Amino acid sequence: MQYLLAVASADGSRANQLLEEAWAAQASAAERRAAACVIDSNAAEITCPACGATFATGVSECPDCGLNLR
Ligand SMILES: [Zn+2]
Structure with missing residues (x-):
């Protein structure tokens, strides 16, 4: 809307x-x-805004749900 x-x-x-x-x-x-959720690519870890998984930065998608982070 x-x-x-x-x-x-x-x-x-x-x-x-x-x-x-x-x-x-x-x-x-x-x-x-x-x-x-704020994605800080300079942080050691980030939290996926879609699924809440926490993982190390440097990947192009969430390893848990596949959300594209670029
Ligand atoms: Zn995710």
């Missing part, structure tokens, strides 16, 4: 916060975990 929300610039931060809260309220635990 796509939509356009127009608000006064002074209300932009609050509108964004409300949209994020509405999304989090309907998202599954896996979706919330994936949204919070």
Whole structure:
């Protein structure tokens, strides 16, 4: 679903916060975990945003679920 929300610039931060809260309220635990996941290619290990597996960096896909990390 796509939509356009127009608000006064002074209300932009609050509108964004409300949209994020509405999304989090309907998202599954896996979706919330994936949204919070940041892949740092300079870290020793990364956590797959799709399946939650933790593994050493330097691979092009998750060794557990096959998610493409490039
Ligand atoms: Zn994975």
